[in-house]
Structures are given as C-alpha cells and as structure tokens.
Amino acid sequence: MADTVLTVKGLKKAIGGKPIIHDITFDVNAGEVFGFLGPNGAGKTTTIRMLVGLAKADGGDIRIGDISLQEDFPKAISQVGCIVENPELYKFLTGRENLEQFARMSGGISAARMEEIVRFVDLERAVDDKVKTYSLGMRQRLGIAQALLHRPKILILDEPTNGLDPAGIRELRQFIRRLAEEEGLAVFISSHLLSEIEMMCDRVAIISQGNVISVGVVKELMEQFANQVDWTIPPAHLEQASRVLGGIKAVTEVWQSGEERLKTRMDVEQVSAVNQALVNAGVPVTGIATKTVTLEDLFLTLTGGGGKHGTEHAGTRTK
The missing domain is CATH 3.30.70.980 (YebC, transcriptional regulation domain)
Known part of the structure; x- marks a missing residue:
C-alpha cells in the first residue's frame, strides 16, 4: 500500500464571515498524480492557500506525512514544494542563478543536487541563459526545478498549464507523470482542463461550493x-x-x-x-x-x- 503523503480532514474556512470551505477531506499518496477539480469559485485556490500556509484554516487538520501543518509548520512545510499560480522568477538572471538564489534560501542544497535537478527538468542547454529568453513552458520547468531542489515529498501545482500551448501542455503532462512514476513523488494538481486531468491523473477530488463531492480513481469514477x-x-x-x-x-x-x-x-x-x-x-x-x-x-x-x-x-x- 502506498504511503499517504498529504491528509486533509474536515477543512473549513470563512472569509468576511461567509463560509467558503465547508468540509474538505481527501488524501494523496506517494507516486500518484492527484487532480483537484472544480468550477470557478468552488474553493480550489482557497484550499491550496491553506495547504501551503498562505491562509489559515478555521477548522480541520492538514498533515504532511504524520506532521500537522498547524502544530509544526516549519517541519511540515519543509516537505512541500509548490507553485501557486505562476512561478516567481528573476527574469534578468539566468536559470542557474535563479536556482542558486533559491538554494541559498533553502539551505543544505549541494551543487550535485542542483546539476541533478537541471538534468531532470531538461534545462541543461538553457540553464545559463537569462530567464527573460525562456518560453512559458521552460519557465514552468524552472519553477518546478526550484520547488524540487529540497527533495519534497509532495509537489503542489495550481493551474500549471495556464497559458501553455498544446505542445507545452503535452510536455508538462509527460514531465509530471515522470515525477510520479520515476521519483515516487506525490503531485497535487488544481486545474479546470478536464481532458488534461483525465490523461494526467491517477485519482481526482471534485469540489463544488466548498465541498468535496467525489474522490476516486479517474477510470472507476467514469465507469460509474x-x-x-x-x-x-x-x-x-x-x-x-x-x-x-x-x-x-x-x-x-x-x-x-x-x-x-x-x-x-x-x-x-x-x-x-x-x-x-x-x-x-x-x-x-x-x-x-x-x-x-x-x-x-x-x-x-x-x-x-x-x-x-x-x-x-x-x-x-x-x-
């Protein structure tokens, strides 16, 4: 049985006194790509902000492995890599310089690990070019490289295919599958592109009006x-x-x-x-x-x- 990397139980959130997230419960396992789907306004981004500590939950529990995010935030969040919306990069620095900046902030990242991750995201030929010359797909891969430098257990991506052309979406899909299958990483993806989620994800949670209304294996849900x-x-x-x-x-x-x-x-x-x-x-x-x-x-x-x-x-x- 796969290890559970992320456990979310009874998550609640109100904004301005109005309940936005009512009762969100799901888990994500190592080595799987997990899709988080919902119409606009369903509560996807609010949930993700709570998962990465950008917003405080009003109720429920978030655990990374067996560590509560609320009780030991530094230790729990150290196991998370994330990109919320677009990756934040220094456009006038090279790809390598961006990674070095992030490595200094994270600490404990060796030069060998940096070279390893550059090869993994297939940026060897472009890593010494300035980021302003990168395509959107290359910037996404560099952003993911930053998020993976410290060897997290789970990668959280909010709408990662936004703005990508069909070739870029296909490339990103293949890359994410590699992360799960070859690295054993848990990947959590929020998206509204249903066809892509269908091809990319092992399981999905469907959210509507602040509630998870279905969680399951994509194929099994569709067979119903x-x-x-x-x-x-x-x-x-x-x-x-x-x-x-x-x-x-x-x-x-x-x-x-x-x-x-x-x-x-x-x-x-x-x-x-x-x-x-x-x-x-x-x-x-x-x-x-x-x-x-x-x-x-x-x-x-x-x-x-x-x-x-x-x-x-x-x-x-x-x-």
Whole structure:
C-alpha cells in the first residue's frame, strides 16, 4: 500500500464571515498524480492557500506525512514544494542563478543536487541563459526545478498549464507523470482542463461550493457513469416509453432530458433487444444514440452542470 503523503480532514474556512470551505477531506499518496477539480469559485485556490500556509484554516487538520501543518509548520512545510499560480522568477538572471538564489534560501542544497535537478527538468542547454529568453513552458520547468531542489515529498501545482500551448501542455503532462512514476513523488494538481486531468491523473477530488463531492480513481469514477444510451421518442409516447424501459432488467436507470428524449444507463450490447421491446409495446423510436462518457460528463453531472443530477434528476428511476 502506498504511503499517504498529504491528509486533509474536515477543512473549513470563512472569509468576511461567509463560509467558503465547508468540509474538505481527501488524501494523496506517494507516486500518484492527484487532480483537484472544480468550477470557478468552488474553493480550489482557497484550499491550496491553506495547504501551503498562505491562509489559515478555521477548522480541520492538514498533515504532511504524520506532521500537522498547524502544530509544526516549519517541519511540515519543509516537505512541500509548490507553485501557486505562476512561478516567481528573476527574469534578468539566468536559470542557474535563479536556482542558486533559491538554494541559498533553502539551505543544505549541494551543487550535485542542483546539476541533478537541471538534468531532470531538461534545462541543461538553457540553464545559463537569462530567464527573460525562456518560453512559458521552460519557465514552468524552472519553477518546478526550484520547488524540487529540497527533495519534497509532495509537489503542489495550481493551474500549471495556464497559458501553455498544446505542445507545452503535452510536455508538462509527460514531465509530471515522470515525477510520479520515476521519483515516487506525490503531485497535487488544481486545474479546470478536464481532458488534461483525465490523461494526467491517477485519482481526482471534485469540489463544488466548498465541498468535496467525489474522490476516486479517474477510470472507476467514469465507469460509474458509462453506458449511456439516449432514445428519441415523440412527446406523446414518453410516459409509456419510460414505463417500458423501467420494466426491463437490462436498463438500470431512466431519466428524461428535454421534450422528446429519454436517457438510460444500460449495457450497449442490449440496445437492439430493448429497442425491440419498445417497438413491440407500440412506442415509436425515432433515434438512438450511445455516448462515450468523459471526465467532463462526470464533472458536469456531479456539480449539477447539466447532467441528471441537475434539472433532469426528477425523472430518474433507479432499480
């Protein structure tokens, strides 16, 4: 079983007397990339600021390994590397000079460690160039190099792909996977780019209105919402079609979407048989569509952004 590097329990925060974070609980393990997802205003950045000591929690506990951030901040935070928003760099210094500045502030970082991290982030050819000549992707890697110099147990990144072009995003994704798989580092990533999180992360926590509403392995969470089949049926026959579908064993859920559509959760291999049952019952089916579920679908469903847990939920029937 992987070691737990970050444990967050019952985290709470109010700003100006208004509760912003209600009850945030999750953990992050060594060697995994953990995604932290939520719509704008959900509380992602506020949570991250508490994780790295930039804001004080009003309740709950944050532990790095077995050390409480609240009880022994210096020892706990020494195990954390982080970039909140954009990496802070001296643009008129070289990459190497930036690393040397950070190494002096951290203390105890050898020249050998600095060379090792330069090679790891693939900046050997550019490390003696001034940072003002770096691309955004190179600056991100230099920022991550700074955050990794002191060998932290967890790297926390807030929206690390912001401003990167597709090639830069792909490069960063591959680099982050290397950190987890080759270095055994826990990587915590806040992002709104769902497709990237789907490709990059092992597990995710989905946050909405200051609450974590789901935590799990990306693939397993998506499988819970897989096998969706949409049926287009004339409005006059919707009620009858819903009764028929609700009585078929292969159909696990039925809910209405719009004026002439029923959505079902079922094994897509049973579509032909279910269609025949509808036709035999005198229900005219004018369209059938199967849907591949993505992390975006899951996100919208869980946060009430248009899925069956939103306005369509009243028509859901679960067996």
